[in-house]
Amino acid sequence: MPARPELSPGLIVIHGNHLEELRALAVQWMRRYPLRPLENEVLLVQSNGIAQWLKLALAERDGCGIAAALDVDLPARFLWQAYRNVLGKDAIPQQSPLDKGAADLAPDAAVLPDLLAEEAFAPLRRFLADDQDLRKRHQLAERLADLFDQYQVYRADWLADWAAGHDRLRTSRGGERLLEGDSRWQPALWRALLADVGEQHLAESRAGVHPRFVARMGELDAAPPGLPRRITVFGISSLPAQVLEALAAMARFSQVMLYVHNPCQHHWGDIVEDKDLLRHEYRRQQRKGRPGAQIGLFEEEDMHQHGQPLLAAWGKQGRDYINLLDQYDEPQRYREQFERIDLFSPASENSLLGQLQNDILDLRPLAETRSTWPAVDPARDHSLRFHIAHSAQREVEVLHDQLLASFSEDATLRPRDVIVMVPDVNAYAPHIQAVFGQFSSDDPRFIPFTLADQGLRGKEPMIIALEHLLRLPESRFSVSEILDLLDVAALRQRFAITEDQLPTLRRWLEGAGVRWGLDASQRQSLGLGENLEQNTWRFGLRRMLLGYAVGSADAFAGIEPYDEIGGLDAALIGPVTRLLETLDRHLQQLREPATPGQWGERLRSVLNDFFLPQNDREDVLTTQLLDALDAWLELCEAATLDEALTLPVVREAWLGGLDQGRLSQRFLAGAVNFCTLMPMRAIPFRQVCLLGMNDGDYPRSQAPLDFDLMAGDYRPGDRSRREDDRYLLLEALLAARDRLYISWVGRSIRDNSERPPSVLVGQLRDHLASAWTLAGGGDLLHGLTTEHPLQPFSPAHLGWQERYIFADLGGGATAHA
Template identity: 35%
Template sequence: MLLLYQSNRIEVLADALAEAMRAQPAAALVPETVVVQSSAMARWLSFALAERLGVAANVDFRFPASYIWSLFGSVLPEVAPQSPFEPEVLRWTFLRLLEDDEDLPRQPRLAHYLREADARQRYELACRLAEVYDRYLVYRPDWIAAWSEERLLGLGPDEAWQALLWRRAAPEAAAPHPREQFYAAIDSDPAARARLPRTLHLFAITALPPMYLDVFARLAAHVDVHLYALNPCREYWGDIVRRRVLARQAAGEAAPAPYAEVGNSLLASLGLHGCSFFDALAELQAHQIERYVAPQSDTLLATLQRDILELRERGEAGVPRARVEPQDDSLQVHVCHGPLREVEVLHDRLLDAFERDPTLQPGEVLVLVPQLERYAPAIEAVFATAPEHLRIPYSIADRGLVRESAVVRAFAALLDAPQGRMETESVLALLEHAPIAARYGIDADALAQLRAWLRETGVRWGYDESARAALGLPATREHTWRAGLDRLLLGYALPGESLYDYAGVLPYGDVEGSEAVLAGRLQSFVEALHQHAEESQRTRTFEAWRLHTDRLLGEFFALDETQETEAQRLRAAAQAL
């Protein structure tokens, strides 16, 4: 059975989920599966369930696409553990075809690009194509089916080469999608139905491709599927349109839609994406459970929420405009000159809110940001550096792995290093990454000392004269790392400050006592980095890259418990190749 819970409050949906779990508890060692759309929602929901159930353990949070594929695999033994349709897999299939296939470069629309593209550009094209075909598989499965049967649909000049590319893809990718086999199995085979989950929860899903929604609907014919939908309006709002569209229809510029109305202009303007999803939900044979909560206050924000809930438009017949009290600050607009200032104002407003309402907790505050990567540095600059008595606990959800993890950022910088010429600052910049600095025992004071030494010994760029010669430049040793390191180490070895060179090296006289340890650490780091640059020129298989990743993590990184978890994500990414 499909049970559709609808509410305008996510807390109420969390209550409903907790009640359903309490009413039908899973076996002790069987995980409760909850499908969500983001890791941020999974994190919030895990805390919400813990508050309501006392303990939230053995809850398996999954994303729609990966869960559906694993569902196919649980019923159909021949389905591969990892979907060949995933972009992470398709990109490599497409890259191989773009490089090796004989017919693809002859396609006029591809020929010019492939003729001029280098390896990186072909890889970027393969990645982009993988994303496009991923959407085709979800939203245009009829196109994929036609192309697999060598039929063209007259879709434009790019269809021919896209159809050819799909047919040339690996047999496991170009094979028919297992969806229909899955349907046939669960409809006719009791043994297949026995492998289905006992129950499934879909929480706060705001949009699903038709294919995914169809899979869950077919699954609901055999097991209980609970779908918790965050719906701002209790009325049917599939017919509402924007005022601009109504005006165009009245002027004859657009075809009139039957039963079209404004309803609520804010919902009509901003809710188009959700409208189509709730339209699709309305067509399902589902048991409806409505738990809407009308806002009780008379603030401007509550009035807007209530009007959307009731599909009401202010200013129309019988609905007077709301009066806004001067002291009403429930809805605020702040005009700022940049992201940093926006975050500073946000921080100030939050402090004010906590002061006015002592019961308000940081965990009850959600900040939505349209371009998270643009604002994340400003968020960290403001929230992380506030004085202790003004500091607000915070976390940034759904950041990309490279942005989120200090280990991954350091590893990415290490991989980029061989592309440069070992300039002094680029090498020292690697030691500003905490995991690398910890491995070589170099703190901020030691790094400042190294900068002074390198400046005074004249190190500029290049490991040695051979490295410069490899770039087609004069094979001079002056101002290389090897020349500078020799000066540092010889300066410590010779007594006092020598005015004469030794074997062609002028000693540097300011390295004394325990400072020799720091010079030795710099020597070890530079030697390892040079070796890394040499080895990076080799071509490797994916398995060799996995082993190389392990070696680099062991050689260049010192990791605490948290960082080791981050490193495991790197190893998993290398293993996935």
């Protein structure tokens, strides 16, 4: 048996413009250099889509034949475990006490209240005025925890200065400025937090652990126990400088493979306005030669002026990441181990989409594009299309029709070859369900589809009912609210109420005069006066019980009997009574503040008393709820939080954990994939469809917090929603192999007035109009754009014969037919 080849440590960076080629090389490399038995492959990814796509390739017969022994993780989580393996699990806790989650409880419980009296904290004191239920204080603590967590990753130098007593900010250009006015409370809060958790916990924070880890890796002569021999980083579009520094340190003993999606085969780091920010000695790709010259390179000012427009406008995040990689990359060390370390290949030149992708690959300026490509004939070239509709519903209806046409034209096209991305999948989910879910599987118009990235809150009936129950102190107990709860099967089952009994119950409630309010005392708690028992649930229940007992007799003790209760249906009164008693009991408990431990008992009791899962899905939801509750209680225990908390704080802490991203979310399920535009969701598909590309909706606006000091000091590697969305659109454009479909609400549904698309779509359309011409003359964008009528039954959809008949139905329609 041949000896197993040994892995050579080092940092290896593979660039490519097609993810499928990078994936093929990654699988081939794992086959050529397999790990030892019972040794896991470590894969670092940024989204569940990339993870599943990579696993599918490993499981194929041409791959490794099976996808097993894989540790798929997010970079930050993996890095913390690496810290613990190298520095010792006794010295480094399982979770940093200053990470988001634990840190949002510690300052809230012990630090903030004591600091508000100080002059530096006047801005926070004004914000926290009138905060009886402590909701604002906990929300502020959560935002601060997230902000300081970002500081630990991206601005560790700031935190070190603040801990040393220097109220200053080091800038990206090597300078510094003093903090003044309304921002001085941040260094003071950081020092107070460190004093509260102690010097030991400061050393256990990311900002404290990372330099110790890098220094320790530099001192070791052999690989520390627990450090994986190979680390594969696949398809991540951006990493913080801190993570890259750690990976470079681990590369002394581990083989660190980074597969980088690079849209351009030339050096493109200078095609920005602020050239000084990114000027460096580039050691990988060469600058592109000057057009028309046999020898010679663009000068930096020429690169700035003649770069590819879309790459310059949308590629800032990718440029910064590649330039950060270049600080650690030494391709001469490993180039001989590969046939190619730059896997760049052109797209087909027979379509407008392929020509555009090749322009980006070859860094073609506008003038060169005009002279390179022929005129576009939309009748033959369907690779790039724009669609304008009047509403999100019409967008999805148009998409359904267009997909049916595509499947009819191309027998090789399958639903799994299509991905549909939207800025917010939760906003489009009802429309998608209404349009794609209206046909049965045996209907020729049926298109299988899956919805990814949906949050559980607002989607799952059981979660919606639970959230309503956790708002009982604010509820008016209207008939419609309680009946909505009874629409949830798990809740009905707990109280032995069947679905066919609901019409009877509705009739009884209407006849007994139940309108709102549990009883007079519950109404009084809402500030609505005393002794208002009329038309409450208790009032109606007494009428129904008395009517069952005495029939149509006279009033007794001021209660008028409701005599419609009788026969076998009367058994329904018992479950309704138990439901109201249970609601009343939990209402009294939820009103009172309690410690986290007491809240844990109360919330488990709410789940157990109101829900009885009846299927696997409800069992999974119950498990997720209990896991989220246990995780929150563990954080409270780690932060030694024993303060009495109010219901709004606990409710958001518990249910907010349900929608956090997970690598286990379903994706690539063999149907048309609907999902949110997310980082590295740009897996290659034959058709890429973008919906909802409206002005104001994309790029998504996420204004930074007023006190986020990183907003005014951008550094390469920083995460930015604005730059994220620009680079996402570039990745989506490059991921389409056959067709790119873009639609937006371009007409008002009220007055048909024009509405602009996203500014990024506008840039794309402007570039196309400037660089290409329409065959036969005319407006290119007009030939690539379809404006759809308001209604799907509009005569505009019919042929000329049908339109003629439709317009003349009042006279002679039969003759025309």
